[in-house]
Amino acid sequence: MIAAVIVEKLKSTQRNKIPKSKAGVVCLFCEYERRNDQTMRVLVSAMLRQLADQCDELPLSVTRLYDEYKKNDAPLPFEKLSSALIDVLKEFPQVYLVVDALDECFESTSRDLMLHLLELQKESGMNILATSRLISKIQRKFRGWGELEIMADSQDVKNVLSALIEKSDSLIKADTELRDKVIENIAMAVQGMYVGYTMGLVVPSFH
Numbered sequence: 001m002i003a004a005v006i007v008e009k010l011k012s013t014q015r016n017k018i019p020k021s022k023a024g025v026v027c028l029f030c031e032y033e034r035r036n037d038q039t040m041r042v043l044v045s046a047m048l049r050q051l052a053d054q055c056d057e058l059p060l061s062v063t064r065l066y067d068e069y070k071k072n073d074a075p076l077p078f079e080k081l082s083s084a085l086i087d088v089l090k091e092f093p094q095v096y097l098v099v100d101a102l103d104e105c106f107e108s109t110s111r112d113l114m115l116h117l118l119e120l121q122k123e124s125g126m127n128i129l130a131t132s133r134l135i136s137k138i139q140r141k142f143r144g145w146g147e148l149e150i151m152a153d154s155q156d157v158k159n160v161l162s163a164l165i166e167k168s169d170s171l172i173k174a175d176t177e178l179r180d181k182v183i184e185n186i187a188m189a190v191q192g193m194y195v196g197y198t199m200g201l202v203v204p205s206f207h
Helices: 002-014 040-054 060-070 078-089 107-124 136-141 154-167 176-189
Strands: 024-029 095-100 127-131 146-151 194-200
Touching: 002 024, 002 095, 002 127, 024 040, 040 078, 040 107, 060 078, 078 107, 095 107, 107 127, 107 136, 154 176
Parallel strands: 024 095, 095 127
Antiparallel strands: 127 194, 146 194
8 A cells, every 4th residue: 555655646746747857657566476477577577568658759779679579479588678678767867666565576586676676776776665574685685775664553453453343244343342352452462563664775755
């Protein structure tokens, strides 16, 4: 939800700008259930496709690459995908990338994606914000960059539980005393429990 709100905010700030001054906005939403499909090729292709859709005019190198491979309907080699992505990145004065749930990819994909994003950031100055659970291997890759830890607020947990119980057909819905006890015990159990973690190479200012 946080990542989706950030993406929408970034997009909304660009809508009324003239084409050449608009920043590119890219998002990758990683999902545990789709980790077999979310390979490096797929993720980089998604970035390229999103930026291409926002380009006022595609670089000639990208259109040539498309013409070269569409004849045989062959997949683009990863190196050429990456090169095309760099060319498209240069079409924007700024680019913001939001990567949600980095930890839900396979470990090897997450590692390779982080390394690739760091290289792209050096190459283009792209602004990157990533979310992940608190995992040391991911933290180490982003060491030295801005971090924000997100924890569950006890009252928020109680409000959510109360709303869920109200909508359910559970027996505890009719038993006020039992419902309050369940809500209180769960809220106590999650106190201090980690909920989310965000890391930004350059945290967007939304200007």
